[in-house]
Amino acid sequence: MTLRTRRSVIAAAAVLTASSLALAGCGGSSGGSSGGGGNGGGSTLAKLQKAGKVTVGINGEDPYSYFDKNGKLTGATIALDRAVYKKLGINTVEGKKVDWNALIPGLNAKQFDEVSAGMSVLPDRCKQAAFSYPEITYETALLVPKGNPKHLHTMQDIKKTGANLVTENGAIEAGYAKDLGIQTQTVGSPQDGLQAVESGQADVFALTAISLRTLVKTQNAGSKVEVTKAFTATVNGKLQIGAGAAVFRKSDTSLLNAYNKELKKIIDNPAEFKKIVGPFGFTEAERPKGKTADTKYLCSGQLPDAK
Incomplete structure (x- = not known):
């Protein structure tokens, strides 16, 4: 890869x-x-x-x-x-x-x-x-509802649970999902991804960790969602x-x-x-x-x- x-x-x-x-x-x-x-x-x-x-x-x-x-x-x-x-x-x-x-x-x-x-x-x-x-x-992180009810921490967790994933159009995480065989909806901006999780239309939004942390801070969204610990994605055994x-x-x-x-x-x-x-x-x-x-x-x- x-x-x-x-x-x-x-x-x-x-x-x-x-x-x-x-x-x-x-x-x-x-x-x-x-x-x-x-x-x-x-x-x-x-x-x-x-x-x-x-x-x-x-x-x-x-x-x-x-x-x-x-x-x-x-x-x-x-x-x-x-x-x-x-x-x-x-x-x-x-x-x-x-x-x-x-x-x-x-x-x-x-x-x-x-x-x-x-x-x-x-x-x-x-x-x-x-x-x-x-x-x-860059490292990846996941934006999830407060409390992380599906216990999602990696892309592999998303695949195992069948969680409804949303990714930004053209972003690296969309590529990870494709390579791992994960179905994903795409959105046009980080704000759209945040809205999808907040509204319940998606279980998780994957993006770079720094982008998600900034998004939650600037949108004052910390009461409804949280950002998981950053990780380096693994695809086909490669970091x-x-x-x-x-x-x-x-x-x-x-x-x-x-x-x-x-x-x-x-x-x-x-x-x-x-x-x-x-x-x-x-x-x-x-x-x-x-x-x-x-x-x-x-x-x-x-x-x-x-x-």
Whole structure:
């Protein structure tokens, strides 16, 4: 089984041309190809430094990257961006919100300079763009009625009990359900999943743990539902590990390498990591380490055996 992602593979209509897909490399801490930037007249990094600002593509998902009620760009990956770009002499980070499936195509069409959405590192995506050193890791959790009446703690529990599962359209958990032979209803947003469980239309809503914790907090839903302990899903004997990263054009290797140099300093420092992303609900459990801190490994699609 290949490595999945928090979102499903980008639709074929959005995939790059064959010539673009043929480009080698998947980013990572050592960068991609030897080019400096594909915009002509100097590297993208140099242009951003001269302008003093960078534009990032976002999907608007709390707690990763979104505009708050006052219109301010915020979120965990935005906080990391601001910390990194400040070190590079770029003090302003602006955001452009697009649909999830338009993030990589928009990046490659030069609508923005980077994707800042906690996008999981996936082999098919590594063919289309260059991923940075991993920023955050993901585990799955379940949203269930208060008291967890069906005692659901894993995807296998859902299958055994025949519980009515709901997943977000295109999310990794929908893929888990399919691979495990679990029937699932899909919804268009986390809020819809919450409503399905609250109304009794579903027994359980599966999503990433950090997303569910944030959802319950922001929607003040703690009196009716609860979030189970986070877990790494197991499918066909393989642990479904995953991590999100910033995404760059393959040609922008000088920007990628400079970003990686500063980002790695943050990720390798637990206290600094917590200081930057802690306000958004991220903990030491979400700090990349081991295989989840290895972009090339994640790009390869390998998955460790479940013990």
